[in-house]
Amino acid sequence: MGQQEKVSTSLASAVSEDISASLAGVDAELDRRYPGDPGTRQPVHTVYVPGNLFDAGTIRSWGDQALASLDEHAPDAATFAAVLGLSDELAEDVYGRVRAKLEREPIEDLRVDFEDGYAGTDEDHDAARAARIITEACADLTAAPYMGIRMKCMESAVRDRGIRTTDVFLTGLMEHGGLPDGLVLTLPKVTYPEQVTAFVRLLEAFEKAHGLDAGRLGFEIQIETSQAILAADGTATVARMIDAAEGRATGLHYGTFDYSACLGVSAAYQASDHPAADHAKAIMQVAAAGTGVRVSDGSTNVLPVGPTAHVHEAWKLHYGLTRRALARAYYQGWDMHPGHIPTRYAAVFAFYREGFQAAAKRLSAYANHAGGDVMDEPATAKALSSYLLRGIDCGALDTAEVDALTGLTRADLDRFAAPRRGDLTATAQ
Helix, strand or coil: CCCCCCCCCCCCHHHHHHHHHHCHHHHHHHHHHCCCCCCCCCCCEEEEEECCCCCCCHHHHHHHHHHHHHHHHCCCHHHHHHHHCCCHHHHHHHHHHHHHHHHHCCCCEEEEECCCCCCCCCHHHHHHHHHHHHHHHHHCCCCCCEEEEECCCCCCCCHHHHHHHHHHHHHHHHHCCCCCCCEEEEECCCCCHHHHHHHHHHHHHHHHHHCCCCCCCCEEEEECCHHHCECCCCCEHHHHHHHHCCCCEEEEEECHHHHHHHCCCCHHHCCCCCHHHHHHHHHHHHHHCCCCCEEECCCCCCCCCCCHHHHHHHHHHHHHHHHHHHHCCCCCEEECCHHHHHHHHHHHHHHHHHHHHHHHHHHHHHHCCCCCCCCCCHHHHHHHHHHHHHHHHHCCCCHHHHHHHHCCCHHHHHHHHCCCCCCHHHHHC
């Protein structure tokens, strides 16, 4: 053994203590503002169903319609793969997983819509009915993992109606047994942080009225106006909105068509891959990074209906947009029609199946301190684990195959995916 080096220092311990004391406020701010991802499942999509049309059979009906669309326009794996450009290696696996998903869990996140899509004549009745149906679905295990409502916005013309619908719906849930675990509320057309603050006050009042824990009710913020991205003073409004939510914001959802129209983009070019959309989502993504608030892409309004040729073109478009979003770390989007669901899951499953083996081997090598052709950092191990966990959660990957290839349990993956702040190196030890 070599000679042990003498270790000397020049500074008194008081120097370190003084520096730590001076940064105590920053440490507290980091913990408050950037707690990191919550580590819960993020749905791959959100389906919006008008409140006047939503009923107990909606979820199963969407699954059945999606399966019927496959039966008619892509009755086998080879046809489906040819439409989407899937490799021969993935074709059978992806097609089989898509069909199984449509039978088992066709919708991961459902929002009963009382905003743009609502055309009912008795909103009170429809909101109360939605609360009852969701409660019953949770009880008989037919609910989507996440369900809730989109109320009207906080602008003056519809504010009272939005507040009342929120109250009716939440009160109905409480009367039928309480708030379900997968409850999600979506606040649309937010332009000013003060509108977020107002919604926070509304939820606080409801919690106090029912003796709920403070902060029990969270909500998503929809970004549908240019002012939600850039304020008049040049600041990023969306970042201020997250702060105004006081820890209740769970997601930022991009509204493709309202936002595009706000900027004057003509109807023919309103799409989630327009440069204006990329700019808005990039700002959303940076503002949300580290906060625990997740970002969702928008939708396409090109519906896969009609003749097979048109359905195939619509499927290609939707598949391509979904793959594009996934590559840009937008892991969630909106689906407007049952015919979109097959290509949503095909895109998601192909995304995770294609990269599964490489990601698993890299994470295994990192966890076991083994050599390889890529030198990964702890932050990359976090990204690799998150990738595998998302694949498992949506059904693209099986827990057993991930365990077999990585040698890691689900608990191990969770640990790599969500290290404590300032403790990234702990996962490498």
